[in-house]
Every structure is written in C-alpha cells, then in structure tokens.
Amino acid sequence: MGLCPRAPWAPRAAWARWARWAPREGERVVSEGVWAAPGRVNLIGEHTDYNDGFVMPFALPHTTVATASRRDDGVLRLHSADVPGGAVELRVDDLAPARGPGGWTDYPAGVVWSLREAGHAVGGADLHYESTVPTGAGLSSSAALEVVTALALSDLYELGLERRWMARLCRRAENVYVGAPTGIMDQTASACCTAGHVLYLDTRDLSQRQIPFDLAALGLELLVVDTRVEHAHSEGEYGKRRAGCEAGAAALGVPALRDVPYAALGEALSRLDDPEVRALVRHIVTENHRVERVIALLEAAEVRAIGPVLTEGHASLRDDFRISCPELDLVVDTALSAGALGARMTGGGFGGSAIVLTERSTTPTVTKSIVSSFASAGHKEPRIFSAIPSEGASRVS
Template identity: 50%
Template sequence: MTATFADAFGGLPKLAWRAPGRINVIGEHTDYNDGFVLPAAISYGVTASVAPRTDGLLRIASAQIGGDPAVVPLDVLAPGIVRGGAAYAAGVVWEMKRRGLPVAGVDIHLDGNVPQGAGLSSSAALEVAVATALDELWGLAQDPLTLVRIAQAAENDFVGMPCGIMDQSAAMLSRAGHALFLDTRDMATRQVPFDLTAYGLEIIVIDTRAPHRLVDGEYARRRRSCAKACDILGVSALRDIGIDDLARAFAVLDPVTSRRVRHVVTENERVLTAIGLLDAGEDPRAIGPLLTASHHSLRTDYEVTVPELDTAVEAALAAGAHGARMVGGGFGGSVIALVDTGQRDRLAQVVTATAERRRLAEPALFPVVAADGAHAVDVPAASGASAGTGRAGE
C-alpha cells in the first residue's frame, strides 16, 4: 500500500481506510423500489490511502491501473472531468464539495482486490473507502448513513450510474458473521446471524467471466419500468404492492411491466422469509430454495440473466448446492452457491465442465465469508518523507 502510494505521489499517506465488496444473499433489484435487501460484506475490498495537499489539487492513482495519477483542480471538478475508475473517487470529493463540506486538495491512492466485473460491487467499496478516509482526514464527523448517501450520490450523479443504495450500505455497515437487513425506505438496518461455518456450510462465488452486456442502459430501463408501474398503480414505490395486489397489477399493466412488478413483489417476500428463518436459528440450508427461486424470477420476470449465469446456477444445483442465484445487476457477473463445506472441488468440477461443454468462458470459483464493513487500517509513520506537499507534478 505505502510503496505504491510513494511511487505515485512521492511521499507517504496520512491515513487509510478499507471498505469491502459484497455479495447479496437475497433481494435483487429491490433497493431502488424502497424494498428489502440482505447483503453481506466479503473479505475482498478496496483501500483508500490519503494525504492532504495545500494547492487545491485532487490527485488520484490506482495500484491496479498504474500510470500517471489523474489530476484536477478542485475548483473545476465536475461530472465528466474525470474518467474511468478515478471518477468514483473524484465523485466522492465532488459530492462532499456540493454539500458545502470543507474539502481541500488531497492525494488519493486506491488499492483493491475485488474481482472486477464480477458483480461484487467494487465501485461501492471504492466510494466508501474514499468517503471514510476523507471524513477522517478532514475532520468532517459525518455519520455513517450520510457517508453512505455521499458514496451513492458519487455514483449516481457524478459517474452517471443510477444504482440503489444497497451496495454502499453493505460496504459501510456490515459486521462479520452477519448479513445486513436493510429496509431501503427508511434506511433501518439490523444485523442478521449468518455464520455458515457453524452449520458446515459456505458460500462459493462463481465468477462466470461473462462481461456485463448493456448493463447501464438495461439497468436504467428496469428502473423506468418500475417507475411507470408506480404511476399507473398509484403508489410511491413497488414496496407498496403486496402479493394480493398482483392480480390487479397484471390487469392494468402491459405484460412486460407486470412481470417486472411480480419480481420485485415476490423478491421482497423472499427476503423477509429468509430473514425469518435465520433469525429463528434455523439451519441456513433452509434458505437455499429461496435463493434458487430468486434466480428463476430474475431470469423469467426481470430478464437480467445471461446464459453464463443460468448455466452456473444449473450446474451448481446439479453438483449438490442447496441453492444458487445470480448476484448484482445482472447481464454478466457472478453467481453465489450455498454448499456444504468440503464440496468446493466437486462444485468447481461440475461448473467448469458444464461451461466448457457449452463453450462458455471458464469460470473462477472462490469462497467468501461475511466480513466487517469499512474500517481504518494502519499506515507506517511518515518519518523521512512528506506526502501531499502541494507541488503539482512532484
């Protein structure tokens, strides 16, 4: 961490924060509908190391991308000025500035190991790591929920991706051994027991290596479809539609919009059922069928899966998984499978062979456990070097 910061900026960081990626146990495409979600942070994450500057410049570098830092004066920082991965970090600074917080020149170095394109929310991990690091660096004393909203606004309004608030919440608020129950209407949260090892279980992520296809446009299209349904049905959000209301929805909405509504409504019910089982201390194997039902709904009603995702779920179930489903926005990315400890090799064998037989990319499989949310990490004392001296181009 420090060596690469020094390579980029010629000094040492003042402090650093790390935020995790996440899986979503269940509750997909419900967060922007005021619904329920149940994510869990994972051990893969992004570290943001920062140091103050005195010249009003924002400089952003990445250990993974390399090359020269992105450099922009704070007084001209605006959407479209910064491109690529650096835009997510710049968006956090921009949103803090937009809120009237006392921002200043800063060097930001990013170093992460969340698999890119796997649907594990590397972008939210980056945003939350930067937000928490800058909150401490500048003494802003913002509460965690405000930092979550700052991170979301960076992605929505600066980068231009209309994501919900689940990913940033998971990166900020999760606790090890638990999933995070989030009611996205009032932002109430609660830690739900999710210590799978005690039951001889683990979650395996299957990164299908399928590139996200038209994800930005399709994601926005799904959101518009939900908003259209709300207008016609006379509700503020699909959260207000229950199972008993689906018949009326199908009577007044076109078939495609009706299916979108059905997914959101039934997915909310699956989240609540899963939480009830986990809260009651039931064997987590009991939530497996809910995971699989979620995937079927995402495939048939919400239409956000691709052959790689469907194949991975099918193969995981054939290999003995208790449940499996796609995670993330869809159109590529990853599947999670709930399996007995010790079945990882069998799962990998079946999933890989099935993908090869269907001439799909070879997937990558790795276990994840429920980890802590954002936290400070140690940096060496800045003896013998100074960071952020304020000289552009140093």
C-alpha cells in the same frame, strides 16, 4: 478454480507502494493514513433497493485500500496500482458531472464533488488505491472505491460523517456524477456491514438489522462464482428496468413498488396492460417477499431451507426481470444438478457473479462440475471463492 484472496494490507507495505508515485521528482509524499472498504455480495433482494424495498447483503473480505494525504493546493491526485498509466490530477473546484475524464477516476472524483455539494469542507488530496475486489463481477467494486474515498476524506478533513449519510453521499456520486442509476444497497453494505452477519436493510428509511450468518458452524458454505462476463450499469438496460419499475408504480398509484403488498399482487398485475412492466412488478413484489422469507428462516435457524428461496429468486431474475445470461444460468443449473442447496445470480445482472449454497462436504463436487461445464461450453474458466461475511469499511492505520 481461481481464487481472489484478501491482500495483507500492512501499513509498511502500503507506504512502500505509495512512495513509488511521488507527485513531483524528488518530492516525498507523507501518507496520513490507510483505509479499506469491502466489496459485497447480496444474499437476496435484487433490484429492490431503488424500489424502496428490502435487501440482505454482506461484506466480502475483498477490499479496496486507499493510502491518502491532504493537499493545500486544491488538487485531487488519483492513482491506482491496478490500472495502467500514471496518476490523474483534477482541480476540486472544477469537479462537476459530465466534466470528468471518465473511467475509474469518476468514482472518487464524484465522491469529492458530492461531499462538497453537501457543504463539507473538502480540499485537495493524494489518493493511491489498490484492490482485491474483482471488477465487473457484480460485487460492488465501484461502491468499495467510493466508500473508501469518503471514509478517508472524512477522517482527513475531520468531517465526522455518520456511515448511513456517507453511503447516501456515495450513492449520489454514482447516480449524478458517474451517471449510473444504482440504488443505496452497495454503498451501505460497504460502509455498514459487520463480520459474521448479513445486513437486513430497509432502503426506504435506511433502518438496519445485523443478522448472524455463520455458515461454517453449520457445515455449510456460500460460494461466489464470477463468470468473468463483465457488465456495465451505466448502459441502457439497467436504466430501462428502473424506468419500467417506476412506470409500474405510477400505474398502480403507489410511491414505489415496495408499497404493493404480496397478498395483493394478483389484483395489482391485473391492472397493468404492458406485459413487460407487469413482469418487472411481479419480480420486485415477490423478491421483497423472498427477503422476508429468508429472514424468518435464518431467525428460526432453518438455514438450509433458504436454498430453494435463492433458486426461486434466480428464476424470477431470469424470466421476469430478464437480466441473466447463459453463463449465469449454467452456474445455477450445474450447481443444483451437482447437489447444491440453492443458487442464483447476484448483483445488477447482464453478467457478473452467481452465489451457490452448498454443504461443505459437497463443495468440491459442485466446484468441479461448474468448472467442467464452463470448459465444455467454451466459456472462460470461472473464478470461484468462498464468501465469508466480513467487516465493513475501516481505517487500517
């Protein structure tokens, strides 16, 4: 079983790493601060965010950390300890969609572009990143990178950005600058979640409610199983699902699929001729209803009862939205056979991670069964860790 622990981001250690990549020979870079933003896992509510629906993410203890300082020469210098190669230098005045070098630097560069497009006076900066958020695992490593960049620049340039607005600017960076048609959930979770809670988010009006989620006190555990099958949101399949949802809303004459009542789903489906669009609509409407059911169960202290709802969500993502893969299905099937209370894929799909709700007493059995099943199927060994609801983005020093 692989484990991704949170790194001890001590300011002194961060400075030592920062000092190793001074921009020019003999020049000392003075760090003005250290910031951190987490990845997230989504408990329930998948692909509903770009349909104006409901989601329930919480922040993970895994973070992307940025050590940053301002520059007065209009240069944005980006460096990652986790990516081979040296620093990348860009001029902030030249930033524009489809003009960046591509790769990971488009995410922070897109944030700078988005801030400036919104009228915020952001100049150059040195930004050095390190991360414990698994990439390609459906745990929002890109959103963590975006949010930590926005928070650092907000503080450095005294922008005073409100967290919800920050999330919207980061989402715009990913949609327009990077070209990935994602919703608002990931950035909002990274920016706004609180420790010990799951975030109920209405993605239409961005209203939020923090719902206590203390599984340990109940003898429960939520596992994240990273299948190590990487996905890419900006590729075609994600965009096709979004376009299909928009087509369904247009055919039904509603602004978004969030406006189709669960009670009227049967009648709505009868009005759709395209079977693929019909399946997408069915998933979104039933998934919004699953979010409402999970909220009701958590508020009634019936936490164990959310397990079957999670499993229903996986079946819908597998059969109607068609974004699962053999590895994700294997996690879910194996976990349930080993005694888990519920399981489902989480994130954008086509790879990434699954979540598994277990009694703590059965966690070792479930974990061993999943690892064994992957070995028997000839897959890479999955990375498994406990998902602990953690704090959103913050300044470390």
